[in-house]
Amino acid sequence: MSLTSVRVALAGVAVVCPLALAGCGGDSPPAAGGPIAVEASDEACKVARTAADAGTLTFEVTNKGSRVTEFYLYAEGDRIMGEVENIAPGLTRRLIVEVSEGGKYQTACKPGMQGNGIRGEFTVNGNSGRQVDTDAKLAEATRSYQRYVNSQADALLTKTTEFVDAVKAGKVDEAKALFPVSRTYWERIEPVAESFGDIDPKIDGREDVVEEGLEFTGFHRLEKDLWVDGLKADSPAMADRLLADVTDLVGKAKAVELTPLQLANGAKELLDEVATGKITGEEDRYSHTDLWDFKANVEGSQAAVAALRPVVQERDAALTSTLDEKFAAVNGLLERYRAGEGFKAYTELTEADIKVLAEAVDALGEPVSRVAEVVAQK
Structure with missing residues (x-):
């Protein structure tokens, strides 16, 4: 099975949502206050209602199109309130998001998971109490996760500084060693980073972003310099830009107020990152350090779920047990590919290895996708 086939196979299975929980496949118009149906195609993003109460x-x-798509709800300044990725043709996924403040928002479908998306205006009326204001356990969950984000953000800044210093000093071997280490802290909290508009493509955009009219900067530009092209005259300047963008991110990540549903959705988004990038070898296509990122995404997902664990345990103890089992299975598989303090190059894995990893991520993604349902219960 080719890498592309693995990606398609995983996309075709992992995004199926349980009928009993999500009501997949229902095409009838939703009742007022109920789920808002979205019909995504290659050319349109039809949202059944364009207004709702806070x-x-x-x-x-x-997804009624021919390409894998994504769906987003944006606040002002392209701040992401919530997203669902990796929606294969013919399948349905739910986005459950808390919006406590009224105002103007935007919905967007992204056929092919690229570009700014097919956008539409969406209005939220009135204001509502937040979950964290009425549920002590959910409030503690967000505080606990924010502490995790803060610790990872600090480590990201420290290690990125070391990486940048090595690039600017022309120390290629040292920079190569620091590249996957610094990215570990980024990958653990990537959903938080993605919520801040264009910071994500600046820091983590692959070369494909050029097709979307963006400049190729950040970690992957320097990755290509180090492993393929050799350091260039502008590599030091690119390194400085990366550090400036990471510094900007760290400040914003420490100030953001997260909702419990953002934690739950972020846990699934990190597994989608594995399914759409790491499992194919596309992410770190020059260095082949994808397994570092794979492990970090799983750790970040597990941290978000761990913060919510007291709530999930109280409301669905069986789900907690399943999550523990599936996380352990994925982590156990990853340990097979250890090399020293890191991991083997992704190119050393066989197609059979990749298939087993893909199936394990699929098996984990299903219960993680149910955490938002549990958190949204009243």
């Missing part, structure tokens, strides 16, 4: 909103997104 509170917990549920979008039920069906």
Whole structure:
């Protein structure tokens, strides 16, 4: 099975949502206050309602196009309130998001998972109480996760500084060694980073972003310099830009106020990152350090779920046990590919290895996708 085939196979299975939980496949118009149906195609993004009252909103997104798509709800300044990725043709996924403040928002479908998306205006009316204001356990969950984000953000800044210093000093071997280490802290908290508009493509955009009219900067530009092209005259300047963008991110990440549903959605988004990038070898295509990122995404997902664990345990103890089992299975598989303090090059894995990893991520993604449902219960 080729890498592309693995990606398609995983996309075709992992995004299926349980009928009993998510009501997949329902095409009838939702009742007022119920799930908001979204019909995504290659050319359109039809949202059944373009206004809702503040509170917990549920979008039920069906992909009727020919390409894998994503769905987003944006606040002002392209701040991401919530997203669902990796929606294969013919399948449905839910986005459950808490929007406590009224105002103007935007919905967006992204056929092919590229570009700014097919956008539409969406209005939220009134204001509502936040989950963290009425549920002590959910409030503690967000505080606990924020402490985790802060610790990872600090480490990201420290290690990125070391990486940048090595690049600027022309120490290629040292920079190569620091590249996957510094990215570990980025990958653990990437959903938080993605919520701040264009910071993500600046720091983590692959060369493909050029097709979207963006400049190729950040970690992957320097990765190509180090492993393929050799350091260039502008590599030091690119390194400085990376450090400036990471510094900007760290400040914003420490100030952001997260909702419990953002934690739950972020846990699934990190597994989607594995399914759409790491499992194919596309992410770190020059260095082949994908397994470092793979492990970090899983660790970040597990940290978000761990913060919510007291709530999930109280409301669905069986789900907690399943999550523990599936996380352990993925982590156990990854340990097979250890090399010293890191991991083997992704190119050393066989197609059979990749298939087993893909199936384990699929098996983990299903219960993680149910955490938002549990957190949204009243």
